[in-house]
Amino acid sequence: MTGKRSRFLLTMLCFGMAFLYIPIILMMIYSFNYSKLVPVWGGFSTRWYTTLFQSEEVWAATSLSLKIAVMNATFAVMLGTLAGLALARIHRFRGRTLFTGMISAPLVMPEVITGLSLLLLFITLNQMIGWPASRGITTITIAHITFSMAYVAIIIQSRLAGTGQDLEEAALDLGAKPFRVLWDITLPQLAPGMVAGWLLSFTLSLDDLVIASFVTGPGATTLPMLIYSRIRLGLRPDINALATIIILVVTIGVLLAGWIMLRQQKQLANRQ
Amino acid sequence: MTQDSPYPWREEGATPFIKIEGLSKRFGSFTAVDDVSLDIFKGELFGLLGGSGCGKTTLLRMLAGFETPTSGSIFIDGADMTHVPPYERPVNMMFQSYALFPHMSVEKNIAYGLKRDGVNRSEISDRVAEMLKMVELSEFGRRKPSQLSGGQRQRVALARALVKRPKVLLLDEPLAALDKRLREQTQFELMNIQDQLGVTFVVVTHDQEEAMTLSTRIAVMDAGRFIQIGEPAEIYENPASSFIANFIGSANLLPAKILERHGGVAVLEHSGSKRQFKVATDSTQVGDTPTLAIRPEKILIDKAPLNQCDNQLQGTVREVAYLGKISTYRVETDIGEIIEVTAPNQVRPTGVGHKIDWDDSVHLGWNADSAVLLAE
Ligand SMILES: Nc1ncnc2c1ncn2[C@@H]1O[C@H](COP(=O)(O)OP(=O)(O)OP(=O)(O)O)[C@@H](O)[C@H]1O
Ligand SMILES: [Mg+2]
Numbered sequence: 001m002t003g004k005r006s007r008f009l010l011t012m013l014c015f016g017m018a019f020l021y022i023p024i025i026l027m028m029i030y031s032f033n034y035s036k037l038v039p040v041w042g043g044f045s046t047r048w049y050t051t052l053f054q055s056e057e058v059w060a061a062t063s064l065s066l067k068i069a070v071m072n073a074t075f076a077v078m079l080g081t082l083a084g085l086a087l088a089r090i091h092r093f094r095g096r097t098l099f100t101g102m103i104s105a106p107l108v109m110p111e112v113i114t115g116l117s118l119l120l121l122f123i124t125l126n127q128m129i130g131w132p133a134s135r136g137i138t139t140i141t142i143a144h145i146t147f148s149m150a151y152v153a154i155i156i157q158s159r160l161a162g163t164g165q166d167l168e169e170a171a172l173d174l175g176a177k178p179f180r181v182l183w184d185i186t187l188p189q190l191a192p193g194m195v196a197g198w199l200l201s202f203t204l205s206l207d208d209l210v211i212a213s214f215v216t217g218p219g220a221t222t223l224p225m226l227i228y229s230r231i232r233l234g235l236r237p238d239i240n241a242l243a244t245i246i247i248l249v250v251t252i253g254v255l256l257a258g259w260i261m262l263r264q265q266k267q268l269a270n271r272q
Numbered sequence: 273m274t275q276d277s278p279y280p281w282r283e284e285g286a287t288p289f290i291k292i293e294g295l296s297k298r299f300g301s302f303t304a305v306d307d308v309s310l311d312i313f314k315g316e317l318f319g320l321l322g323g324s325g326c327g328k329t330t331l332l333r334m335l336a337g338f339e340t341p342t343s344g345s346i347f348i349d350g351a352d353m354t355h356v357p358p359y360e361r362p363v364n365m366m367f368q369s370y371a372l373f374p375h376m377s378v379e380k381n382i383a384y385g386l387k388r389d390g391v392n393r394s395e396i397s398d399r400v401a402e403m404l405k406m407v408e409l410s411e412f413g414r415r416k417p418s419q420l421s422g423g424q425r426q427r428v429a430l431a432r433a434l435v436k437r438p439k440v441l442l443l444d445e446p447l448a449a450l451d452k453r454l455r456e457q458t459q460f461e462l463m464n465i466q467d468q469l470g471v472t473f474v475v476v477t478h479d480q481e482e483a484m485t486l487s488t489r490i491a492v493m494d495a496g497r498f499i500q501i502g503e504p505a506e507i508y509e510n511p512a513s514s515f516i517a518n519f520i521g522s523a524n525l526l527p528a529k530i531l532e533r534h535g536g537v538a539v540l541e542h543s544g545s546k547r548q549f550k551v552a553t554d555s556t557q558v559g560d561t562p563t564l565a566i567r568p569e570k571i572l573i574d575k576a577p578l579n580q581c582d583n584q585l586q587g588t589v590r591e592v593a594y595l596g597k598i599s600t601y602r603v604e605t606d607i608g609e610i611i612e613v614t615a616p617n618q619v620r621p622t623g624v625g626h627k628i629d630w631d632d633s634v635h636l637g638w639n640a641d642s643a644v645l646l647a648e
Contacts, residue, residue, distance in 0.1 A: 164369075166367050166369050166371035167371050167373060167374075169336075169338055169358070169365075169367070169371070170365075170367055170371035170372075170373075170432075171373070171384070172337075172338075172357070172358045172359050173336055173337075173338075173358050173359070173363075173364055173365050173433075174359075174364065174384050174385030174388060174432070174436065175359045175360075175385050175388035175389055175436070176359055176384075176388045177359055180388065184373075184384075185373060188375045189374075189375070267374065267418075
């Protein structure tokens with residue numbers, strides 16, 4: 001590659017990065033702004049963080065969001081792991097291709113449509129069997145599980161597809177019954193993928209505004225919903241502070257997930 | 273009892289240890305193993321030899337229980353194993369990839385099979401230690417497989433497969449990943465272990481030299497079928513077809529026609545040059561058109577005439593390959609065929625004019641009983 005061309009590419013990369021990250025960095029800086037008017041710099045201060053922690057509304061939304069995120073991540077990992085295992089390990093069952101396609105559909109489906117269809121589902125269910133009686137934390141969690149599970153299934157499936165069945169067959173050969181093999185051999189191999197899937201599901205849930213807005217009910221306000229409703233009344237510095245904290249948490253989650261997946265890839269490469 | 277004979281397969285009516293009857297495996301419309309039958313005896317080191325994709329691994333996987341036969345049956349030590357799952361078979365397999373459990377230490381890997389059998393703890397640790405000692409890895413018990421060299425991993429895999437004292441040990445290209453020196457060393461180790469433990473081994477390989485070194489008997493496979501089963505020397509000296517003659521070692525193949533036959537010796541005519549040769553045979557008829565096969569090392573090569581030989585040719589050396597202990601010569605002969613000859617380098621080729629070199633004219637000779645006739 002010539003020097004000129006690589007310099008060009010580097011410039012483009014910088015532009016792209018700037019476009020992505022300057023707004024976020026600006027927001028983070030302004031969260032430490034003393035002034036009540038967002039665009040006016042009034043000196044460094046952490047007063048908006050203090051305000052934030054004193055607001056009961058914020059605490060309620062945070063705890064709701066965290067509860068949903070944890071439950072979502074846990075169930076998504078359990079269901080997604082099973083789905084991924086079935087996709088990668090069961091030989092040519094009927095409709096396998098269809099199933100593989102369907103599991104990845106939630107990843108590309110517009111959120112508005114996912115949200116709307118889930119809302120319709122909950123309303124219909126309510127009319128038919130009286131459950132869920134009201135919409136709120138349960139419905140949001142279920143909605144989040146549906147798409148988080150797809151991510152987990154894909155992580156698990158790709159991990160298994162790369163390994164072949166030698167280890168499982170070796171264990172069978174040594175006298176382990178199939179369930180034992182799953183427990184002793186398959187799951188330990190999948191552990192890093194499951195942790196990564198958990199972290200990813202957690203952050204996805206913490207992030208989500210659209211689907212949660214569709215399926216929520218009275219009284220259940222998640223953190224993103226709270227931010228969105230406050231922003232509509234005008235830019236406020238305490239929201240900048242809140243967003244900064246969320247970004248921090250999400251970044252840590254994604255980095256951790258990425259690091260775990262990278263490490264497992266290296267282990268895989270070492271084995272060959 | 274016939275079981276005590278070192279060559280039970282030579283005996284009429286000996287009881288086989290593994291009995292494979294009419295075994296087939298089809299994947300969709302493709303037949304990977306095609307109606308094979310085979311008897312393997314207790315304590316044998318049986319070699320499965322064949323080109324890539326001929327169905328060796330598939331056959332082995334059916335013996336281990338990972339693949340369900342489309343038809344046919346497998347008996348091991350008198351019991352029908354055809355539909356028994358792998359975890360209930362008295363069979364262990366050493367995988368081509370070793371398949372060591374990466375999250376367990378070497379000790380845990382070896383102990384795994386014993387734990388599943390509910391062997392008590394002190395016996396497990398004794399037997400694991402004994403195995404580690406046998407494969408000379410006693411100091412490596414605490415390591416993870418990723419911290420071992422290729423040869424060490426392979427020995428762990430062997431120990432893990434042997435620790436349960438299976439009736440049958442299956443090995444799928446056990447030595448393919450090793451370098452030549454380590455491979456030869458391990459071949460001898462394998463033979464020693466087999467001697468000590470009396471386990472019946474079935475070894476898959478596509479290296480014919482390895483098969484010859486290791487095996488009591490060899491089955492040569494092609495396209496899912498056995499094309500010859502026999503002791504290594506038998507297959508080498510009496511190949512059933514020209515395919516086998518060329519697959520196991522190499523051979524000069526000359527198309528010929530039988531002219532006359534006196535007792536055990538026939539006179540035949542080379543199809544191209546009409547030159548006549550003598551060959552020892554006891555089954556051919558006058559008028560047959562077999563292929564005459566002569567192994568390169570069974571032909572003498574000299575600059576002087578070889579009058580002591582039954583059959584002689586003259587020719588010019590077109591190529592010489594010096595391989596250290598032997599040399600291979602490709603000689604363009606007066607019957608219009610290129611003949612390959614190998615000869616030991618007994619004398620250091622120092623003096624000019626002594627050794628055989630490119631473009632030298634040479635005499636070739638072989639005796640009637642050095643060549644064989646192949647029907648196809
Ligand atoms: N699960 C499968 N599905 C379809 N075809 C298969 C399957 N397993 C094996 N085959 C085919 O069966 C044939 C025999 O395969 P097998 O693995 O037994 O060959 P092999 O003799 O072990 O070859 P190699 O020396 O290359 O290991 C091959 O043509 C292969 O493509
Ligand atoms: Mg194979």
